[in-house]
Amino acid sequence: METIRGKVWSLPDDVDTDIIIPTEYLALPTVDDMKKFAFSPLRPELAGKIEAGDVIIGGKNFGCGSSREQAPEIIKHLGVSCVIAKSFARIFFRNAFNNGLLLIEQPDLPDAVKEGDEIEVRMDEHVIIAGGKEFPIQPLPENLMEILAAGGLVKAMQKRNGR
């Protein structure tokens, strides 16, 4: 995988899927219509400021709550290159990879960076560089790498069995 370089947006612990996309906007026709309301209960200005390649940093339990897949889809559509958090809720975790969105668990990084910092994620070296320091990351299981490399589960499925 290529090295990711991006600007950091910092979010707190327990960012739930109702925060990522409130229920009232789920009826909008496409995720591109929904994405400007991303994180609006918490940070109404955020969606308008995120630029392609930026990195979202969360605390523990990022993505907790409902199984609404629009949540990771919207983050992907905002151009976010990856989300790094102390931990992720499990349904969100699967949904993110199924949509080709990279998630990285790192226990120390969220407290070591501040909003606006630039960081570098070297997936092949299993390390994140921030403020001149190295933060180790776990390699991904093979099946998740396959899904991510294909750009999501549907594309991986097409590759795998011609469906």
Added chain:
Amino acid sequence: MGMTMGEKIIAAAAGVPEVKPGEIHTVKTDYLMSNDGTTHLTIDMYNTKLKHPRIADPKKLVFIVDHNIPAENPKTAAVHKKMREFAAANGIDFYEGKGVCHQIMYERYVEPGQFIMGADSHTCSYGALGAFGTGIGCTDFLYAMVTGESWVLVPETLRFELTGKLREGVYPRDLILTIIRDIGANGANYKIMEFGGEGLHNLSVNDRFVLCNLAVEAGAKTGLCEVDEKVRSFLKLREEKYGKPAGGKYFTSDPDAKFLKTYTYDLSKIEPVVATPDFVDTAIPVSEVGEVKIDEAFLGSCNNGRIDELRVAASILKGKTVHPDVRFLIAPASQEVYLQALEEGLVDIFLKSGAMMMNPNCSVCWGSCQGVIGEGETLISTGTRNFKGRAGHKDSKVYLGSAATVTASAIAGCIVSAGGIHSKL
């Protein structure tokens, strides 16, 4: 090495003799359930993204319209139409307006020992009957729908050993909110919450549903209860009602099964609690909540809209009236529950007290169809979540409590336990 109940179900679904936490296995799914939250997205992907779309086994699929039923605008009406037509064209069981999806699955489908995936986070409820239910998104659903399979990371198991009995006026909802407070909103992340012990067997099957249903609010992959004679009786009754033979496989954890951790709860020590805004893991005793005026009270949802809770509410409401400043909304979890409430005269009590009867659906708990609360308003609810903005405006507040606490609060106009209501009247 022994296996836990959850590991045994995964091994059976994977067709292997043994599984261990941390392994990734391909499993066959017994049922796949999807509701109007995301089914339209699955159908769109099925129709446009696949070269040769084909459903592995339509008899394993169940589509249920429960989030926005009846439709409140043309957009949701279009979602329902898409589901209805796709289900008819492909021979998929389809329900609309019959109840909350997990309640329908519980009343008509789930069997002990099954592995079930649902495109809804509260699919973890099916552990009440000893089945492994787990929530997925619409892409995972699509994959399972066309292949009949999915992948699963074998989770570690947390054991909750329950002893004793709940005191009068204390409910399973108080117990599970207390457990989630103790272990935290991600205290069971990626893990199985297994409930057992004589305390568990003292609870009804409906009560066990309340425990498993909220397992996801501690991050769990599923909640599982030990199966016993009460489960057999439940399935026998269901056989008489719907003709579905009482089947299933009864798995229990081996004596030498490895639990990551065991927690012990003496049910007689649990007291009425409320979770405070905006997180589920914030339970405090109702007696310590202070003076909190409410604008709306909600009784219903997949967590707490069964006949047991309606009976509790009716017993408290009988002969009393809902506070004039409060809207009290009651949504039975299914038509089956609603009919029983009618037969028992509970609906009479509700309407005469000034409560509003709603149709069986996700209602206020979903925060978009009915009973939405406005800016600065406060709700006390038996719903599943109290996240910021969950029930309406982002600057509104949601407290979670038992049916008894919600009903007593609806009468008093402020948050109060059923035991403490007399001091407020």
